[in-house]
Amino acid sequence: MPSYDALREILDPAATVLLTVECQQGVVGPDAALPELARAARESGALARVARLVAAARKSGVQVIHAVAERRPDGRGAGRNARLFRAAERLPVRQLAGSAAVRVAPPIEVAEEDLVVRRLHGLSPVQGTEVDALLRNLGCRTLIVSGVSANVAIPNAVFDAVNLGYTAVVPTDAIAGVPADYTAAMIRHTLALVATLATTDEVLDCLGRPRAS
Incomplete structure (x- = not known):
């Protein structure tokens, strides 16, 4: 873990963005497509901690971006080149655009000033989406990555952020995956x-904490 002073320097609110990854009802909600992952996110307290981070980010002037994965009802544009994609087609809950499954899940609240980025393809919340362009336009240097899952989307987001030149910060108790170990x-x-x-x-x-002027 970095020292407090080092972490505080990295987390300059003027150059920091908080990214929540796939914290949507169809993934971490009560009727999620992957109940084991949803339980892990809720029972570990990770989802509640993401909500705390979101609320604190707004108060400190840190921009919040919610990355949501969805697909069209006809599947147009979605990939089938990985087992995960093919399995998603057979799940009882599908992340269909416009449905309740792709709404950000409580206790996380979406404010008017938040940005919501929806992707129809791929594994990454960053690469191949609007996120990188938005981060650059916002003057971001540090990206806080939170949400699910530690199996796929979280490491993908971190790798992409680092490859694109951002400093990635991961609150380790605000991410979840399966199994816990x-x-x-x-x-x-x-x-x-x-x-x-x-x-x-x-x-x-x-x-x-207030910063010196």
Whole structure:
């Protein structure tokens, strides 16, 4: 973990954006397509911590972007070149554009000033979406990555952010995947090599304290 001063320097609100990844009702809600992942996100407290991060980000002037994965009812434009995509077609809950499944899930609240980026293809919340262009237009240097899943989308977002030149910060208790020991191993052996790791409370502390003028 970085020192408080080092983390505080990285998390300059004027150059920081908070990204929530696939925190949508069809993924982490009560009637999610993947109940095990939804339980992990809720029972671990990760989803509640994402909500805390979102609320604190707004208060400190940090832009919030919600990355949502969805597909058209006809599947047009969606990939079938991975087992995950083909399996998603057979799930009882589908992430269809315009449906309740692609709404950001409580307790996270979406404010008018938040940006919601919806993607119809691929695995990444960043690469191949509007996110990179939005980050550059916002003057972002640091991207806080939160949400699900530690299996696929979270590491994908972190790798893409680093490859695009951003500093990635991962609040390790505000992400979730399955099984829990895999999430811990991913954090320790992979994300620790490319991202700045912190707890939600450490990030909140840095964002909440007034800065010297």
